Amino acid sequence: MMNPSLEKLFAKAERVKGIERVTSGSPAVYALRRTRRSPSTISIAQALMRRHVSVKQAHTAVTALLVEPSVTVELPMLEDAKAFEQEVEAHGAIAQRIEPDAASS
Secondary structure, three states: OOOHHHHHHHHHOOOOOOOOOOOOOEEEEEEEEEOOOOOOHHHHHHHHHHOOOOHHHHHHHHHHHOOOOOEEEEEEEEOOHHHHHHHHHHOOEEEEEEOHHHHHO
16 A cells, blocks of 8 residues: 555656657658757757657757767658758757768769
8 A cells, every 4th residue: 555645746746648649651761960069968868759769769860969079860761851850950959961863882
């Protein structure tokens, strides 16, 4: 049996809404470059996760973005390239699409 004070505390707790992921799109590869010294890494990670990038991969990408000049990220599901690019740019980075034939050469 649970302590009544804990039960009251848990009753007040609300579920945190997760990231709403896009429902359709095509895979894409992007190079990310920061445009300011301290980009909004959480918002950039959320933009990646909305496109079905795992939490671990998004964390790795934004952590590398703080150190490296450019980071390559594979998006499993990109619904709108312009929307993604604008979202990332609003948070302090540039997202430049890498075309498949350019990636293979």
